[in-house]
Amino acid sequence: MAGLEKQREQYAHAVEALSDPERTRLVLVARLQKSTLQEVARTHDELSAIGLKNQYLVINGVLPAREAERDALAAAIWQREQEALTNLPVGLAELPIDTLFLQPLNMVGVSALKGLLNEHAEIASLPEQNIQNKPENMSLSVLVDELARSEHGLIMLMGKGGVGKTTMAAAIAVSLADKGFDVHLTTSDPAAHLSRGQFGYRKLLYVKDIF
Structure with a gap:
C-alpha cells in the first residue's frame, strides 16, 4: 500500500x-x-x-x-x-x-x-523519367499469371502501414488458388483479421495468422 x-x-x-x-x-x-x-x-x-x-x-x-x-x-x-x-x-x-x-x-x-522551418526553401525536383510499365498497362491478373509460371515459390508483400499489403496478398492468394495451386496465406499483422471465411470455401487455400 x-x-x-x-x-x-x-x-x-x-x-x-x-x-x-x-x-x-x-x-x-x-x-x-x-x-x-x-x-x-x-x-x-x-x-x-x-x-x-x-x-x-x-x-x-x-x-x-x-x-x-x-x-x-x-x-x-x-x-x-x-x-x-x-x-x-x-x-x-x-x-x-x-x-x-x-x-x-x-x-x-x-x-x-x-x-x-523555412517555408520558402527550394524543393528539389527529380528529373522526369520515361516509365515503360505504366499502371494502366498492368493488371492483377497479369501479375498472377507471371507468378503462376514458376508453379511454386514464396510471395512476400511488404510496405508501409495502410498501403494495402493484406488486401493484395489475399487477392493474389485467391487468384492462385482458383488456378489450382495450393496456397498458404498468412500475416503477422494483428490488425489484418484474416479468416478463411472471407474468401469463400476454396479447397486449396489455407489461411493462418502469425502473431
Missing part, C-alpha cells in the same frame, strides 16, 4: 506540472488526414479533461500549393488536405496551429532542419 501511495503522489505531481501553462506546453502533431485529425482531437479532449489544457497543434507534412500544379494526383491530395484543414474538429480548431510543409528529403542534419 505504501508503494501504491507513492505512485499516486508521483502521478499527482506529474499532472500538476503538466497542467501548469508556465511550465508545460503540450504539442500535438498530426497529418492533414481526417482519421489522424479525429484521433488527435480525441487525445485533445482526454488531456483537457484531466487539466492539461495548454496545448498546441502542429500539422506536419502539408503539401505546398505550388506542388498541386504538377499533376492531377498532387492536385487531388492538396484539395483533400485543404478540405481537412477547413473542417478541423471543433476542439482542434480552437488551438494555436502551426504547419510544416512536406519535404522531399530526410530530416537528418542541421541544414535539413533549417529547411524544414
Whole structure:
C-alpha cells in the first residue's frame, strides 16, 4: 500500500506540472488526414479533461500549393488536405496551429532542419523519367499469371502501414488458388483479421495468422 501511495503522489505531481501553462506546453502533431485529425482531437479532449489544457497543434507534412500544379494526383491530395484543414474538429480548431510543409528529403542534419522551418526553401525536383510499365498497362491478373509460371515459390508483400499489403496478398492468394495451386496465406499483422471465411470455401487455400 505504501508503494501504491507513492505512485499516486508521483502521478499527482506529474499532472500538476503538466497542467501548469508556465511550465508545460503540450504539442500535438498530426497529418492533414481526417482519421489522424479525429484521433488527435480525441487525445485533445482526454488531456483537457484531466487539466492539461495548454496545448498546441502542429500539422506536419502539408503539401505546398505550388506542388498541386504538377499533376492531377498532387492536385487531388492538396484539395483533400485543404478540405481537412477547413473542417478541423471543433476542439482542434480552437488551438494555436502551426504547419510544416512536406519535404522531399530526410530530416537528418542541421541544414535539413533549417529547411524544414523555412517555408520558402527550394524543393528539389527529380528529373522526369520515361516509365515503360505504366499502371494502366498492368493488371492483377497479369501479375498472377507471371507468378503462376514458376508453379511454386514464396510471395512476400511488404510496405508501409495502410498501403494495402493484406488486401493484395489475399487477392493474389485467391487468384492462385482458383488456378489450382495450393496456397498458404498468412500475416503477422494483428490488425489484418484474416479468416478463411472471407474468401469463400476454396479447397486449396489455407489461411493462418502469425502473431
